[in-house]
Structures are given as structure tokens and as C-alpha cells.
Amino acid sequence: AQSVTQLGSHVSVSEGALVLLRCNYSSSVPPYLFWYVQYPNQGLQLLLKYTSAATLVKGINGFEAEFKKSETSFHLTKPSAHMSDAAEYFCAVSPSNTGKLIFGQGTTLQVKP
Amino acid sequence: SQTIHQWPATLVQPVGSPLSLECTVEGTSNPNLYWYRQAAGRGLQLLFYSVGIGQISSEVPQNLSASRPQDRQFILSSKKLLLSDSGFYLCAWSLSVGRSDYEQYFGPGTRLTVT
Numbered sequence: 315a316q317s318v319t320q321l322g323s324h325v326s327v328s329e330g331a332l333v334l335l336r337c338n339y340s341s342s343v344p345p346y347l348f349w350y351v352q353y354p355n356q357g358l359q360l361l362l363k364y365t366s367a368a369t370l371v372k373g374i375n376g377f378e379a380e381f382k383k384s385e386t387s388f389h390l391t392k393p394s395a396h397m398s399d400a401a402e403y404f405c406a407v408s409p410s411n412t413g414k415l416i417f418g419q420g421t422t423l424q425v426k427p
Numbered sequence: 428s429q430t431i432h433q434w435p436a437t438l439v440q441p442v443g444s445p446l447s448l449e450c451t452v453e454g455t456s457n458p459n460l461y462w463y464r465q466a467a468g469r470g471l472q473l474l475f476y477s478v479g480i481g482q483i484s485s486e487v488p489q490n491l492s493a494s495r496p497q498d499r500q501f502i503l504s505s506k507k508l509l510l511s512d513s514g515f516y517l518c519a520w521s522l523s524v525g526r527s528d529y530e531q532y533f534g535p536g537t538r539l540t541v542t
Contacts, residue, residue: 348530357517357533358471404471413459413478413521415531419470 316341318407320418328426333377333392335421337405340386346408347388348415349379353401361403364388375399400425429454433518433534441542446491446505448537450518453499458520460501461531462493465515477501478523513541 321336339345346365350358362373369381379390388405402422406415430453440446452458462474473486475493483493490509494502501518515538519531 355536355538357535360530363530413529414473414476417471
């Protein structure tokens with residue numbers, strides 16, 4: 315069965331610092347992977363997705379993620395954090411041909427001034 | 428463009444009362460529809476998904492049920508609410524099944540508090 319593990323339920327960075335949110339997946343077949351962001355009391359918004367076209371995926375708001383098959387990882391990064399990046403971030407994997415998503419437990423990003 | 432609506436936005440209900448949450452999608456046809464629950468401090472749990480009118484799959488046994496009376500309408504119900512039903516309920520849609528790279532688009536959510 316496919317699964318997703320997000321390392322670190324809370325990450326705190328200073329404004330302008332590098333953001334790194336970790337996601338490892340478990341899958342017996344090449345996965346499709348997604349990162350979503352959730353602001354307080356709102357739905358989820360897609361940041362980016364990996365569909366095997368390119369290992370480095372660029373998303374909205376300056377975020378990007380790199381698919382590393384050897385490490386079974388899909389970490390989310392942003393070179394310089396903004397206060398507006400404070401939110402909860404979810405990594406998700408899509409089992410083959412089901413249309414469903416399996417989410418990680420989420421990582422809350424805090425950005426300090 | 429496609430939009431997804433959920434209502435109500437917030438709801439406070441006593442234990443044992445019924446529940447009905449509604450989700451509608453505009454701007455697309457024959458979408459896959461999903462209901463998730465997000466409990467405090469926890470991730471998203473898929474409750475139900477639907478690939479067509481009247482076709483509902485339940486992911487976990489629970490006190491809730493779902494229905495899809497129309498192509499773009501998805502309803503989450505309960506006959507008698509439990510305290511453990513409290514949470515943030517999210518509806519989502521995606522293009523039709525057959526591919527795994529379709530992202531899901533989420534509604535604004537309903538905050539349910541059972542007292």
C-alpha cells in the first residue's frame with residue numbers, strides 16, 4: 315500500500331530563510347505526488363505536482379520540489395520565506411488509477427519576523 | 428472556470444441530532460467527488476468518494492453516509508451525531524478516474540462542532 319510520511323509536524327524559520335519541508339513516500343510503482351497548502355480555516359490549494367515529466371517541479375508562490383527515487387523523497391523548498399507562507403502543508407500520493415489521494419499528517423510552517 | 432461550494436461554513440449541533448452538509452461543483456461535468464474530515468491536529472481522512480450519480484464508496488466505517496443525487500452535488504449526512512464527529516469537513520473534486528495525476532480541488536470547508 316502506498317503511504318506518505320512528513321517529517322516534522324512543526325517547522326519554524328525566520329523571514330528570508332530557506333524553507334525545507336520533508337516528505338517521504340512508500341510506493342511499489344512510480345507514484346504521482348502532490349504538495350498542498352492550507353491557510354487557517356480554508357480548503358487546500360495545490361502548490362505543485364510530480365507526474366514523472368521532470369524530477370524538479372516548480373509550483374506557485376516560489377515553491378519547488380524535487381523527486382528523488384533513490385531516497386523515495388519529494389521535499390518542498392523555497393529559497394526565501396515570507397510571512398505569508400505561514401500555513402499548513404500537506405504532501406500526498408495518488409495510488410494508480412484510483413483518483414484518490416493519500417495525505418501525510420501535515421507540517422505547520424511558522425515564519426518569524 | 429470551475430468552482431466548488433460548501434455550506435454551511437460553520438455548524439454547531441448537539442449530540443444525537445441529524446446532519447446534512449452540501450457540496451456543489453460548477454463548471455465541469457461528471458467529476459469525481461470526495462468527502463474528507465480533518466480532526467484537530469491530524470491529517471486528512473478520506474471518508475467517501477463518488478465516480479458518478481448514486482455511486483458512493485466508503486473508505487472507513489463510521490456514523491456518516493454520503494449521497495450524490497445529481498452529477499455535481501455531494502451530500503454528507505448523519506442520523507445521529509457523535510462528539511467524535513466534530514471536525515473540519517472538506518469536499519473536493521477531480522476529473523474523472525482513469526488517471527492518477529489529476530489533482531483534487533478543494534472547497535472552503537465546513538467547521539462542525541458537536542456539543
